[in-house]
Amino acid sequence: MSLVTWALALYPERVSHKSARIATMIESFRGQELDAHYLGFFDCFNRQLFYEAHDVLEDLWLPDRHGVNGNFYKGLIQLAGAFVHLQKNRLRPSAALFKLAQANLEKYPRVHEQLDLAAVQGLIADWLQKLEQSEFTINPLTPANLPQLVLTRLAA
Numbered sequence: 001m002s003l004v005t006w007a008l009a010l011y012p013e014r015v016s017h018k019s020a021r022i023a024t025m026i027e028s029f030r031g032q033e034l035d036a037h038y039l040g041f042f043d044c045f046n047r048q049l050f051y052e053a054h055d056v057l058e059d060l061w062l063p064d065r066h067g068v069n070g071n072f073y074k075g076l077i078q079l080a081g082a083f084v085h086l087q088k089n090r091l092r093p094s095a096a097l098f099k100l101a102q103a104n105l106e107k108y109p110r111v112h113e114q115l116d117l118a119a120v121q122g123l124i125a126d127w128l129q130k131l132e133q134s135e136f137t138i139n140p141l142t143p144a145n146l147p148q149l150v151l152t153r154l155a156a
Contacts, residue, residue, distance in 0.1 A: 022040070022056055029043070034114065034151075037060035038113065040056040040057075041056050041076060041080070042150075045149055051084050053080040054081055060073055071104040071107050071108075072104070075101045075105035076101070078104065079124065082098045082127070083141065086140070087141065094127075095131045095136070098124050098128050101124060105124075106121065114151040114152050115149070115151055116152055120149065123147060123149075127147070
């Protein structure tokens with residue numbers, strides 16, 4: 001039995017079925033104060049696994065997309081998607097997703113789900129400015145310029 005099959009048998013509704021590596025990573029976050037998919041999103045994002053971050057959080061967003069956190073999760077997914085586009089050197093689509101993320105996240109208080117959204121909005125504004133300043137001719141994503149997201153209670 002593969003790891004994905006095993007994970008789906010144990011947690012059919014909540015484990016990412018897209019990657020055995022991601023399913024294993026999500027499992028490592030179970031039992032903590034915040035949802036394992038939410039924590040997995042930040043782990044992937046901060047390791048520049050932006051596509052995987054999107055996948056992990058999508059599993060949390062889909063059942064709640066019309067709920068209280070639907071736009072919050074959608075905004076974070078769009079933020080990760082913007083960086084996927086940067087990794088693929090798609091500068092204009094990246095900017096479009098940054099703007100969608102910005103609009104979805106601005107609906108929430110300054111700190112939501114232990115995330116400082118003012119800092120996230122600043123990060124989005126900074127990346128948009130870099131893209132627009134170069135008139136979409138220079139990709140600002142470099143090894144020396146990697147984004148990081150930090151949860152407030154987990155920051156020490």
